[in-house]
Amino acid sequence: MNAEISADSNGTDASLTITGENNGSLEVSGSNHGIFVKSGTGNASVTIENASVDAKTTQTNSGYAGVYVHSSAIATNSPQLSLAVNGGSLTTSASEGNDGIQFYVGAYEATSATTSLTVNDNAIVDARTGGISASGVSVNPNVDIGSTDSTSGIVFDGSTGTVYGDVTLYESLTINQGETLTIPEGSTLNSNGNLTNKGTILASGGTLEGTLSNGTTPNITEQPYDYTVTEGEDATFTVEASAGSETPTYQWQQSTDNGSSWTNIESETNASYTINSTNTSMNGYQYRCVVTGSGGVSVISQTATLTVQAKPASVPVTGVKLNKDSLTLQEKGSDTLTATVEPADATNQDVIWKSSDTSIATVSADGTVTAISAGTATITATAKDGSGVSASCTLTVTHGKMVQTPKKDATCTVDGTEEYWTCEICGKHFEDESGTILTTPEENKIQATGHSYGEPVWNWSEDGKTCTVTFTCEKDETHKETPKVTVTSAEKAPATCTEAGVTTYTATVEFNGKTHTDTKDVADIPAIGHKLTKTEVKVPTSTDTGNIEYWYCEVCDKYFSDEKAEHEITFRRYDHCETS
Incomplete structure (x- = not known):
């Protein structure tokens, strides 16, 4: 570890350079300041080259610092007070009321004195305890931290850290609760697996690469864009983002001072933000969205500017003309009417189309007329600017073939x-x-006339046991009906010894609500035949009558002279029988 101080009590510049070799480190603790450099009439500087330096003050009284860079009261020119960390790190600490790093200008005449802190080669300046300040009798109290000379490093001023240039972490770094690390536009931080976030990491236009120990860095895939509206119109800004398997949260912010300061817009925590009814006082306002993952890493979208244009002076419509004043269409046919607004520079060139009878025809917003049914209707185009100016077309809708x-x-x-x-x-x-x-x-x-049936025609079988019937329509003889017939029988005359008996067959049919019948007699009962008893010849005597030989039928009660009953005879009871 080497340190070099070049100054004398009456000298000009004072500088301290701490150079590390083989990852060397230096711990400095002082009862006044940890590291103290004071110039004479000129500049004061501290430079750390590839060393890990821990500087602190144990002083509890105010006005002391872990690193104290001081130009003396005799510095009459414009002294430059600077702290440069090139590689390695600087960690400072101080008791409450004191600074981690302090630049002090001691001369009234040094009105153009400058104070600066630069970091390079992935250097880290950690002044989270005490912060960084500039003071003195004539100094601007703002330290130029991360000037154009800074190409790669991180500086913590109290609880707020900033990444300058492109930085890769080679040592572990934790952002504690309540602390914020900002990656501004043009800067990149590669966590290299060494970053743990318990506070807030804000990628404000810059890029966070690599993985975190807890959470995913959101990725904005679609940025909000500038929006131009005419006063009274709505404006919508949209951002699209992803955070791996997580669902990111959103917070829209507004700047009314060209991006110098930003404020959260209350309750606007969705991916889109709509401003209703813009006015010209909003012209130039800027908007952005802070997208945050579950690990507390936030990415700020690009800035979108709202331009609100004043409404131009209104030119009213004085006339509307249609390309046709009459139109004929067949049902379901269509045609388009064209409306021309006068004057040509009227502010509102739109018209409202209307049909007097939508059951006859309809008209769309572009003037297309569609015929619905035959009849007449009036199609009217009225200026939308409220002037009441209109033009009409008489429509006739005809049937097709x-x-x-x-x-x-x-x-x-x-x-x-x-x-x-x-x-x-x-x-x-x-x-x-x-x-x-x-x-x-x-x-x-x-209506169909219906049938008018004539008399039935019966058709009997020879034996009378079956019968069919046919009804023929008197209006059309081709229309015939043959309903089912029921046949019953009854004996009309019984059979005798010599003659067959007669059966009467009755056919019955129900048709059109009426009962029709027909009969047929059939001699189908066989003759019974004679039942003969023979009486022998008896010769008459003086006292008794005699008789001839004869036969008597007990069925027909007749007498016959022969046993075949072919010859009937008359029987006289008193003496004899005679041939009939």
Whole structure:
């Protein structure tokens, strides 16, 4: 570890350089200051080269610092007070009320004195305990931290850290609760697996690369863009972001001073932010969104500027003209009307289209007229600026081809119809070919006349046991009905010894609510045959009558002279039988 101080009590510049070798480190603790450099009439500087330096003051009285860079009261020129850390790190600490790093200008005459702190080669300056300040009788109290000479490093001023240039972490770094590390535009921080976040990491236009020990860095895939509106219109800003498997949170911010300061917009925590009814006082306002992952890493979107233009002076509409004042369409046909607003420089060139009867025709916002059904309607275009100026077109809608249904007489079973016409396009029916009188097929129907059947025609089987019947329509002899017939029988005359008996067969049918019958007699009961008893010849005597030989049928109570009962005879009880 080498240190060099070049100054004398009456000298000009004073400088201290601490150079580390083989990752060397230096711990400095003082009862006044940890490291103290004071110039004479000129500049005062501290330079740390590739060393790990820990400087602290144990002084509890105010006005002391871990690193104290001082120009003396005799510095009459413009002394430059500087601290440069090139590689390695500087950690400072002080008791409450004192500074981690302090630049002090001691001369009234040094009105152009400068104070600066630069970091290079991934250096880290950690003044989280005490912070960084500049003071003195004439100094601007703002230290130029991270000037154009800084190319790579991190500086913590109290609880706020800033990344300068492109930085890669080679040692562990923890952002504690309540602390913020900002990566501004043009800077990059590669965590290299050495970054733990318990506070807030704010990628304010810069980039955070590498993984964190806790959480994912959000990635903004679509930035909000500048928005130009006319006063009274809405403006919407949108951001799209992802955070791995996490769901990021959003907070929109507004700047009214060209980005010098930003304030959160209350309750605007979605991916989109809409300003309703803009006004010209918002012109130039800027908006951005802070997107935060679960690990506390926040990425700030690009800035979007709102431009609000004043409404131009209004030029009212004085006339509206249509390209057609009459129009004829078939049903379901269409045509487009064109409206021309006068004067040509009228502020609002829009018109509102309207149909007087939407059952006849409709009109769309671009003037397209669509015919619905036959009839007449008026299509009107009215200026949208409220002037009431309008123009109209008379529309006639006609039917398509009319198809005739001719008259057809009804038959017994089929309905007929009166003559009517049907439009091929709309499908409606009309009594007349011109399509003026609506009708329906039902209204034109001629009811079927129905059958008028004559007397039945019976057809018996020879034996009378079966029978069919046919009814024929008197209006159309091709229409015949043969309902089922029921046949019953009854004995009309019983059989005798020599003659067959007669059966009467009755056919019955139910048809059209009436009962029809027919009969047929059939001699189908066989003759019984004689039952003969023979009586022998008896010769008469003086006291008794005699008789001839004969036969008697007990069934028919007749007498016969032969056993075949072919010859009937008359029997006289008193003496004899005679041949009949």
